[in-house]
Amino acid sequence: MSHASLTQLETRLLEAFDAMWGDYIDPRDAFRGENGEWWASVGGVGTTAASAPFSLPQLADLRQECRRLAVSNEFAINGHENRISYIVGPGHLYQATIRKGVEAPVALALEVQAVVDEFLAENDWHDRQQELVRRLDRDGEVFLRYFDDGRGGTRIRFVEPEQVAPPRELGDDSPSSHGVLTDADDVETVLGYYIDGxxxxxxxxxxxKANVDRNVKRGLPLYTAVRANLRRAEKLLRNMSVVAEIQSAIALIRKHRSATRTGVEQFVADRSAATRMDGAGRTRRVTEYGPGTILDAPSGLEYEFPATGVDAAGYVTILQAELRAIAARLVMPEFMFTSDASNASYASTMVAEGPAVKMFGRLQAAMIEQDRRVFHRVIDNAVRYGRLSADAAAAVELQVTAPTLHTRDRTLEARADEIAYRNGVLSTQTWSQRLGLDYARSRRTDACME
Structure with missing residues (x-):
């Protein structure tokens, strides 16, 4: 084959490749984020893929992004604060009681209650509960570390997520990935945590952990899926405010038709009431228009008021759509997230079967279960140092009551509780807890009065 024929064939082949390249669509483009980054796989074959949807650097970047939102984005702050208010509220009530079916003196429950009350006071538990919710939502996870005070008391302190990381010599595919050492054959069996090496x-x-499966080692922040919406909402509100500020700041524009620059400047000087110096040292002429001022325009002079063209309603609709999408992620009524109650009713939203009540109830139940494990550690530590007997730990249970979520008819509730009490379904102690009363203290007060 001659050289000319080869050249012609090569040219045709390159043209065909160019045509194919121009029509090519990368199927992976559907998995690119707004900033061009690739989505991380949340599943896969084997323990490593399932337990590591994000690498540690990716998680660190994600946490920092959500932390910035938590301190600078007013909508994100409102979402965090409302979740704290409904999950924690004025605080959970912890009451040590004798287990059902166990014959034991009330004194054992009082001893356990004293240990629990000391822990609550020493660890500022109500404030710490609020911080637990904030950290869990903001960072996607919370690490609590127990410390023994040497006297049977327990102290807890937070560990920052950045402190939990595997040593450099261990690979990412080892059981120590993400700083969490697990059983080689069971990622749910945690053996330890690498903290500061x-x-x-x-x-x-x-x-x-939050927002991940049980076999995922590290949690994801609450706003992971809607952080772009939060940024857009913030920018849209900022732009709306800036445009409205500029337009409203310019009271009117005078249009001088068929006038020279010198004539316009002379007109301004004649109509000015005073002069002042601006920050740049330039002379500014000031004209005062009192309330009800009537402007008389000479021939060839027109007045235009730009503020009349401001149409903020269209932008507000777009902003509400963004905020509604974020509220949907939080499973919260729109008014809870936006603080705009003009189109919603608290009474009709916070009913027993409402989605928000169901969601907050589920979050409260999960928090109570995690808190119980903390108090089990507190009681076990007190038993180990002899502050409590083993019989007390076995005979006493801790009842935890969270704030009521749905709207209440106290009269109907009281009647229902009275019927249940008369029929032996509801005990005096449980009734007291439902009313937010301290049953043990009330018993001691009644004994003193007798």
């Missing part, structure tokens, strides 16, 4: 036994740490 040191392996800490899993019994010394409580790790609360």
């Amino acid at each position: 040191r392996l800490i036994d899993a019994g010394e740490i409580q790790h609360r």
